[in-house]
Amino acid sequence: MKAVKRLSERLELKPYIHHISVQMEQQLQTFLPAGWDVPSTLTESMLYSLMAGGKRLRPVFVIAAAEALGGSREAALPVACAVEMVHTYSLVHDDLPAMDDDDYRRGKLTNHKVYGEALAILAGDALLTHAFYAATGCTALGVAPEAALAIVRDLAEYAGPRGMVGGQVADMQGEQGMTELEQLRYIHLHKTADLFMFSLTAGARTAGATEQQLDALRRFGSDIGLAFQIQDDILDVIGDEAKLGKKTQSDSKLQKVTYPYFIGLDASKQEVERLTASAKAALQEANLKDSRRLEEIADYLVQRDH
Ligand SMILES: CC(C)=CCC/C(C)=C/COP(=O)(O)OP(=O)(O)O
């Protein structure tokens, strides 16, 4: 009976994610309206990557964290859009010839393959800067100015030199010759887990989270973000290109040192399990009104095959 209930609960997750994706995409369009006074190729190139699909995991975490505290989805949506803009910019830039030089992303040609390198760089820049504009939209929906300010500050912190950009630079520098697992952990924590930590705490902030709740959500985000990136490394070795919407074996082509390279596939899978359990334990310390959705999302994203 318990197993059956668990399965039916899980089956509700896909519509939940789908619904948030639809709402977020509608809201995203309002941040890039058709008639605004911007070169049309720039808007086109931004929308090309933003609307190419993607799992929308970071926006889902923003909303789920807000709702786990009893907060409003509407008030959290501008922040969900902001983090998806930052994430999308990071993928557009990550795919550039100067970085991973990838041809496919989200099942489509990469941005620079369609619009050229200069526009891809500028579309990424525009997505990053416009994200801060979008995030402030939560104040018009009842989020206190102090909370909005903390969200904007956190976005700069988690996406910037001490966050995602720092992790990406360490990733590029470490492609060859990395000898310590601790270095790889640093890379994964910053290039990937930091945006998960931002999403969870920012969503929680829109719902008036306490410092204790924010701290527990940071620990949850850090563990689950690290597990997510290790799963991404695993899928680069054993995943299906059609499901993933991007090429596999790209890490080995770039001679990237990954978890499977360092500790092997089986140990990497065990590490994903260990981190997921640790993330769930942290979640219990957040004293949320309802933490079940966040737990389900955690399971979904580490068990995914796409
Ligand atoms: C500042 C920048 C550009 C940040 C990029 C951050 C990031 C998580 C890239 C994708 O990582 P990946 O290369 O491991 O994933 P994928 O296999 O999806 O390319």
Ligand SMILES: C=C(C)CCOP(=O)(O)OP(=O)(O)O
């Ligand atoms: C951090 C990594 C592994 C980059 C890809 O992230 P996602 O796998 O969340 O990409 P989309 O679904 O948003 O395309």
